[in-house]
Amino acid sequence: MSRKQKKISEAAYCYNKMLTVRNNAEYFHYELSAFLSAVRSPLQYAYEEVKGTTKQKWYDNKISNSPILKFFKDKRDINIHERPIQANQHLDLRAFEPICISDAVDVAIRRPDGSVVKRDVKPESTPVISKDPIPATLVIGYKFSDWQGPEDVFSLCKQYLNEVKEFIKEGIQKGFLSN
Numbered sequence: 001m002s003r004k005q006k007k008i009s010e011a012a013y014c015y016n017k018m019l020t021v022r023n024n025a026e027y028f029h030y031e032l033s034a035f036l037s038a039v040r041s042p043l044q045y046a047y048e049e050v051k052g053t054t055k056q057k058w059y060d061n062k063i064s065n066s067p068i069l070k071f072f073k074d075k076r077d078i079n080i081h082e083r084p085i086q087a088n089q090h091l092d093l094r095a096f097e098p099i100c101i102s103d104a105v106d107v108a109i110r111r112p113d114g115s116v117v118k119r120d121v122k123p124e125s126t127p128v129i130s131k132d133p134i135p136a137t138l139v140i141g142y143k144f145s146d147w148q149g150p151e152d153v154f155s156l157c158k159q160y161l162n163e164v165k166e167f168i169k170e171g172i173q174k175g176f177l178s179n
Contacts, residue, residue, distance in 0.1 A: 002179055004042040004168050008161070011039035015157055022140050022154075025089050032142075032153070033084060036076040039161055042168050043073070046177050055176040062167055069167070071147065072160045087142035087153045095136040 001009070014035035021027035043063075050056045063069050079085040109117040142153040151159070171177035 007041040036079050040076040068160050092139040
């Protein structure tokens with residue numbers, strides 16, 4: 001396995017750890033920091049390979065044309081050189097209550113003079129109520145305050161990891177990067 005692939009695997013491991021420790025904000029931020037460092041490394045290795053060559057234009061264009069690649073490059077740089085990155089924690093309480101829905105149908109056949117020939121009233125259906133209540137759940141999530149989109153940290157990190165994988169794969173396929 002190449003060093004780029006090892007770092008991608010390390011980043012995937014850190015991502016999965018972020019999911020498992022999401023209920024502990026301190027541990028979550030440790031894993032986020034490790035993720036930011038690991039997932040940036042393949043791009044740095046790639047840059048070293050193309051720097052100063054005609055292939056650097058491909059690299060620069062790929063980075064500048066991806067809002068996610070640019071965003072996370074800055075996040076990693078801040079995290080390493082300035083201060084630890086913090087994501088805002090948010091809590092969603094999801095509670096479920098059963099509802100009853102029933103219906104009734106009133107059918108009448110009327111003559112042109114307004115008299116009723118036949119009238120049928122179908123009884124209301126028996127409402128179905130769940131016997132097993134669904135317990136309320138607390139979902140802990142994180143957001144970057146400076147990200148403009150609706151995505152949370154987990155979906156952004158997953159997208160970033162996938163973009164890095166595709167970036168490296170494309171570079172290898174085009175012959176710009178070593179395997």
